[in-house]
Amino acid sequence: MKPTLMRPVGLPASSSTPVVTPLMPSVVYASDTPDGLDAQYEGRVAGYTYAREGHPNADVLARRIDALEGCEGGIVTGSGMAAVSAALLGLCKAGDHVVGGDQLYGRSLRMMKDDLPRLGIATSLADPTDVAAFAAAFRPETRLALIEVVSNPTLRIADLDGIAALCRERGVLLVVDNTFTTPTAIRPFERGADVVLHSVTKLLSGHSDVMLGWIAAQDERLSKQLYDFVVTTGMTPSPFDCWLAERGLMSFDLRFERAQATARTLGDFLAGQAGVTRVLYPTRDDHPDRARAQSVLRGMGGNMLSFELEGGRAAANAFTVAASGVAFAPTLGDVGTTLSHPASSSHRALTPEARAAIGISEGFFRVSVGLEAPDALIATIKDGLRAARAAK
Numbered sequence: 001m002k003p004t005l006m007r008p009v010g011l012p013a014s015s016s017t018p019v020v021t022p023l024m025p026s027v028v029y030a031s032d033t034p035d036g037l038d039a040q041y042e043g044r045v046a047g048y049t050y051a052r053e054g055h056p057n058a059d060v061l062a063r064r065i066d067a068l069e070g071c072e073g074g075i076v077t078g079s080g081m082a083a084v085s086a087a088l089l090g091l092c093k094a095g096d097h098v099v100g101g102d103q104l105y106g107r108s109l110r111m112m113k114d115d116l117p118r119l120g121i122a123t124s125l126a127d128p129t130d131v132a133a134f135a136a137a138f139r140p141e142t143r144l145a146l147i148e149v150v151s152n153p154t155l156r157i158a159d160l161d162g163i164a165a166l167c168r169e170r171g172v173l174l175v176v177d178n179t180f181t182t183p184t185a186i187r188p189f190e191r192g193a194d195v196v197l198h199s200v201t202k203l204l205s206g207h208s209d210v211m212l213g214w215i216a217a218q219d220e221r222l223s224k225q226l227y228d229f230v231v232t233t234g235m236t237p238s239p240f241d242c243w244l245a246e247r248g249l250m251s252f253d254l255r256f257e258r259a260q261a262t263a264r265t266l267g268d269f270l271a272g273q274a275g276v277t278r279v280l281y282p283t284r285d286d287h288p289d290r291a292r293a294q295s296v297l298r299g300m301g302g303n304m305l306s307f308e309l310e311g312g313r314a315a316a317n318a319f320t321v322a323a324s325g326v327a328f329a330p331t332l333g334d335v336g337t338t339l340s341h342p343a344s345s346s347h348r349a350l351t352p353e354a355r356a357a358i359g360i361s362e363g364f365f366r367v368s369v370g371l372e373a374p375d376a377l378i379a380t381i382k383d384g385l386r387a388a389r390a391a392k
């Protein structure tokens with residue numbers, strides 16, 4: 001039998017097309033000639049070379065998220081923190097200064113406090129609900145501001161319009177992490193953001209089986225900087241994860257609406273319960289930023305809510321054990337409801353005094369509401385509340 005060379009072959013010809021995007025795990029792509037490869041790298045023809053520089057499944061997913069955010073040229077990364085890192089490290093250099101919201105995601109805060117200064121990039125944190133406080137943190141060398149529209153975990157609403165105007169006036173890039181809010185609640189590019197990013201791991205994908213990020217810039221020059229940094233540092237996403245995330249994204253709108261409706265119901269229930277000292281949900285009348293939430297989020301509250309129990313850590317432990325139908329896990333955006341305790345997870349690196357300053361006590365919980373029937377979820381929460389009251 002004549003031996004054959006292992007030359008790649010094209011897909012079989014077909015007059016029909018697949019309904020589902022094919023999974024394409026190839027790491028390398030063959031070109032016909034050096035001239036053809038030049039044409040690809042110079043942008044005269046479309047094509048793939050090496051998966052670290054891009055692959056079909058990442059591009060399909062990126063275009064779908066681009067459509068949600070109303071932009072072009074988004075880049076999928078291996079995680080949400082890879083997207084944050086691309087913004088902070090890919091767009092800044094030693095000698096620059098970065099201002100961040102004082103209630104960013106825990107790892108974003110760590111990067112601001114520890115990693116950027118180590119690399120010669122100075123940082124400051126400020127309250128994004130107060131434009132004057134934010135402006136006071138700016139310096140002549142401020143290059144970039146990073147905010148989340150809704151803070152984690154106290155659900156405060158940033159003055160996005162005021163900060164966007166401030167950044168335009170000072171010539172500072174505004175980067176918005178839109179993970180909590182999602183494009184359904186707000187499109188930050190339409191409110192003045194220069195760069196928008198997501199942890200696709202969370203509500204966009206929505207099934208806790210994928211770890212991905214996404215980042216996009218309005219300006220082509222910034223977009224090229226981001227792409228080069230992502231490719232050079234190997235933030236490449238897995239084709240399989242991209243394929244799974246695209247599948248999850250197909251139900252995103254439906255999941256968002258269902259979870260948001262249940263979150264409102266759960267917030268109203270918790271507000272009337274003994275032993276619950278505080279409930280935070282953006283559309284509630286007692287939320288400190290309700291008026292801004294109505295404007296910035298167009299009346300939406302999202303699927304996230306937070307509440308505080310009397311009784312401190314003892315009550316918190318009793319609550320999580322008794323509310324066994326809800327996963328106690330430091331994540332959000334899953335099809336199932338998850339419960340997070342910031343003092344022991346996302347904000348554990350802060351001192352008790354620092355946590356208290358931003359409103360996080362030992363009895364403070366954040367809930368990512370999923371797709372369960374509201375009555376079933378409330379019944380489980382009731383079990384937890386009874387146990388918490390008994391443990392005080």
